[in-house]
Amino acid sequence: MSDATQGMVGGGYYDAHSTFQADVAESASRLLERACAALSLPPGGTAMIADYGCAEGRNSMATISTALTLLAARGLTSLAVLHNDLPTNDWRGLADSLLSSSSYLRRFPQSRGLFAPCSFFERVTLPGSITLGVSGSAAHWLSRQPPDLDMPTSLYRSDAPASELPKILAQAASDWEAFLAARAEELQPGGVLLVLMLGSDASVDPIRISAASLLSLMNDCALQLIQAGDIPSDIYARYCFPVVPRTIAEASAPVEGALADRLELLHCGLTAVPSPYQQALESSGDIDRFARDYTAFTRAFSQSSLRQSLFRHGSGDPDVLADRFYTLLQERIRADPQACPFDDLTLAMLLRRRA
Ligand SMILES: C[S@@+](CC[C@H](N)C(=O)[O-])C[C@H]1O[C@@H](n2cnc3c(N)ncnc32)[C@H](O)[C@@H]1O
Secondary structure, three states: OOOOOOOOOOOOHHHHOOHHHHHHHHHOHHHHHHHHHHOOOOOOOEEEEEEEOOOOOHHHHHHHHHHHHHHHHOOOOEEEEEEEEOOOOOHHHHHHHHHOOOOHHHHOOOOEEEEEEOOOOOOOOOOOOEEEEEEEOOOOEOOOOOOOOOOOOOOOHHHOOOOOHHHHHHHHHHHHHHHHHHHHHHEEEEEEEEEEEEEEEOOOOOOEEOOHHHHHHHHHHHHHHHHOOOOOHHHHHOOOOOEOOEOHHHHHHHHHOOOOOOEEEEEEEEEOOOOHHHHHHHHHOOHHHHHHHHHHHHHHHHHHHHHHHOHHHOOOOHHHHHHHHHHHHHHHHHHOOOOOOOOOOEEEEEEEEOO
8 A cells, every 4th residue: 555645535525625626638639630630540430538547536537538638639439538546536526527517428428437446656557558548637646654764853855954855756666667667568569657746947046846835834733733742753754745746857858768769759748837826916916715615626736645655653532633734724825825726837748648
């Protein structure tokens, strides 16, 4: 089992609070068109699409519907869709999404949805079986905590001390190579992969890192719980939030190195996707709603990791500690709504399996 995360908060919570991730997918609609145009059609008119890190499926349904439309236009009529996520994902929620009115099965009743409950750091299906792979807002997760961390007062790539940052980056680099090596095995020759993940801009000094302000605020809230005796400080020192936004150089490294003979880089670039919560605040001025929605968005993706690695080791009920943490976060956001924007830089990468 991954000690990084057990998945998003289920039961419809992630779906209800992932408008930002939907916007990330939307920001890459041109790249999805390019992916579907660039892939080699498999013989026989049948193909398999894979979605790596699909969660409960609301955003997955939208991306897959678009991909099916684009591939149908290229003459592919018989398509299976492989939904991949961790075994601990809310698979019941995904099954419900497949039966919902927004499911691609409504528009493409000949297609089929299949589940692959395993880590995307290994091969999730048969070699040479995927024509199109997509992955939205997922591949920045680590497979595990970097070993031997000692960062008692920081939480993330952006604020890690100089002695600890190499450990975080080494874990991110080996995970990313494992992710791409598995995809290189699964993709058919001429198959294409589109990955969207949090990015970092190394062309500016200091380096700009997605979500740094939010993580800095989360760090403050966690330190407050440590001071109150709710979380042991030695446990916190060994923990980093296991998401690492990559630079273009870091993302491209395996394709220019170990996997160069198997994968061809078609595109790698950074785009700032605006926060829908910030945009709503600007148009409505409703600070309470901003604090509530921004906190719920944060909780949906972060609670599992914090609960498993921190709150579980705390002084009381982990669910009560989680409530305390996110209440603190919401209060801090409400008190100073401009202090912690969700400063995104989405890294988009398009790759093709060499023939
Ligand atoms: C923020 S959600 C993105 C969901 C969806 N793709 C979207 O765009 O809304 C990230 C997903 O990646 C999944 N994930 C994280 N690590 C994973 C791993 N090692 N293998 C498979 N899925 C993983 C999480 O469980 C979660 O469902």
